[in-house]
Amino acid sequence: MSRSETTQIRSERRDAAENRQRILNAAIKLFEQNGVEQVSMNQIASEAQVGPGTLYRRYRNKGELCLDLLKDNVDQLFNDIETYLEQNHSAPSSQRLKGVLSLFIRFRERKAQLLMGVEDSSSINPLRSRMQSPLFNELHQLFVELIDEMSISAQTHFNSTFRADILLMALSRDSYSFQRDVRGYSPEIILEQLCALFIGIK
Template sequence: MRKDAEQNRAKILAAAGQLFEQRSVQVVSMKDIASAAQIGTGTLYRNYPNKSELCLALAVDFIQQFITTSQQYLAQTTATPVEQFQQILAQYLTFRERRLQLLTAFENGPTVMATYYQSALYQQLVDLFKQVLTPVNEKIDETELTFRADMLIAMLKSDSYAHQRQQQGLSSQQIAQLISHLMIRG
């Protein structure tokens, strides 16, 4: 990528991040982002054809940071496998709660999720959950393990999570406990 294109992308992401902290993702327009980044709207749309793709680009760093922090925890902990699963799940719920607007914006994008599901980052997230699901699910085959990891991530997509929190009135701790019951074989 050309240096000026890299600089434009960095300016766009920085401006969008600041605007999203000040106002909700839904009310910030692409024109607002271009103006804050001091670039033309054409340049913005060449880099990010829609707000969903822009939100995904912002979320990538947060998701990678969650994965890295979780891997560091797993490398250092002496907790039981069930405690490890519960800790990673709790951290994931906290991560999702903090970034709910940003994650919702890209998860509801028309084409973004198909790309995300094929990405190395999504595979790293699946692998992380497989890592903590394996010891708590003895004699589980690879197909079912992958299915459980995929379904765990799907259960916690923003719309499902928001439904459980807002309409069902569950706390994040209750959600974690209920998911643990679903995911861990007794």
């Protein structure tokens, strides 16, 4: 590869990095001013002073953009979960699942607006988009593993995939917000009820 080609590639990478940062900065500003739901992708492109094509090449929808904004927080969440599981490796699987749920509910409370954007991405099938996101995929895998352990220790058979699916739906924006804002349940009560329903502990 020639020196000029190398220089061009570096320039393109620098431009892409600058565009990404402009997009993220614009999104944060607009989300803080108007809320995630009220902001369109075109508004973000305009605020970032990039063309819509540039924005959509990097982010197919607002959910992907919100997930990028959440990335460091999501990484920290899973680091916290990993640390918790390592520190409590000898605890019953039901207790460890409760601990993971508690960590996610705290995360959901702190990052509600961006999670809303991830879950409500402008997909033709928002439910499928939500459940196939990296965040929910990794949580689903964790839930399945812990429910499988519960099944073995209880000498019974749980459909771990089904239980994990329903548990994630209970933690999704629509269901969680309904319990929180309409029913008036605190995060602590929601955790207690989920554990009683899905795990059999309080």
